[in-house]
Amino acid sequence: MSDTVLVVAAHPQDEILGVGGTIAKHTRNGDKVSVVLMSEGAGEELTEQRVSVLRKEAEAAASILGVEKVFRLSFPYMCFNAIPMIELTRDLYEVVNQVAPDIVYTHHRGDIHTDHQMVWSATMVVTRSFGKKIVKKILSYEDPSCTRWAPPFLEYAFIPNCFEDITDTIDIKMKALEAYESEHRAYPHPRSAEALRLVAEVWGIKISAGPTEAFELVRSL
Numbered sequence: 001m002s003d004t005v006l007v008v009a010a011h012p013q014d015e016i017l018g019v020g021g022t023i024a025k026h027t028r029n030g031d032k033v034s035v036v037l038m039s040e041g042a043g044e045e046l047t048e049q050r051v052s053v054l055r056k057e058a059e060a061a062a063s064i065l066g067v068e069k070v071f072r073l074s075f076p077y078m079c080f081n082a083i084p085m086i087e088l089t090r091d092l093y094e095v096v097n098q099v100a101p102d103i104v105y106t107h108h109r110g111d112i113h114t115d116h117q118m119v120w121s122a123t124m125v126v127t128r129s130f131g132k133k134i135v136k137k138i139l140s141y142e143d144p145s146c147t148r149w150a151p152p153f154l155e156y157a158f159i160p161n162c163f164e165d166i167t168d169t170i171d172i173k174m175k176a177l178e179a180y181e182s183e184h185r186a187y188p189h190p191r192s193a194e195a196l197r198l199v200a201e202v203w204g205i206k207i208s209a210g211p212t213e214a215f216e217l218v219r220s221l
Helices: 014-028 048-065 085-099 116-127 170-179 193-207
Strands: 004-009 030-039 067-075 103-109 136-141 160-166 214-218
Touching: 004 014, 004 085, 004 116, 014 030, 014 048, 014 160, 014 170, 014 214, 030 048, 030 085, 030 160, 048 067, 048 085, 048 136, 048 170, 048 214, 085 103, 085 116, 103 116, 116 136, 160 193
Parallel strands: 004 030, 004 103, 030 067, 103 136
Antiparallel strands: 136 214, 160 214
C-alpha cells in the first residue's frame, strides 16, 4: 500500500540536502510525494529574476526525484521568527489539508537557522493528532550547513534514531542537487556534492550500510 508524503522545507534546496535520497526511494516505491517550500530562497537580494531561477531549479529537482507537486508559501527569508505563528501555521495547514500526508519530513528543531526552528514548530502544530486525517509518521532531517553548526548542548543535538539506506538513490539525489545550479558550492562547503556524499557515507558506516540519510523519528502511529 502506497503512502502520501509531504516534505516541509524552509528554503529551496533544503529538501534535497536532508531528504533527497529518501524522496527518490518513496517515489520509486509508488508513494506520492509533495514538497512545500516556506520561502522563495535565501539571501538579502531576492530579485524577481533570482526568484524565477530558483523556482525553475526547484521544479527541475522535483522532476528528477519524481515529486508530484511543489507548493510555495513565499515567507520572507530570515524573518520567520518575526511572523506570527498563526500565519505560518495557517498557510502550512492549508497545504497539509490538501495533501493529507501519511508521512511528514521537517527540519530539525535544534538547527542554528531560526527559519528552520520556526518551520519545525509550525509543522508540529499543524500535524497534531486530531481531525479526519491523522499523520502517521513525523521525522526531522538534518541540513549539514545548519544542523552541525548548532551549539554543543543537548537541546540542539541531532540524535537520529531512524536511518534510510540510499545506496540505490544517492546518484539521483546528486542529480537533483545539480539541478540547483545557482546554489552550487565548492568542497569543503557542507552543501557541496562531495560533502553530501561523505555525510551519507558516514551515516552508512554507523549502521553498516551504504550511503544513508539519518532522521529523528518524532512520532509513529
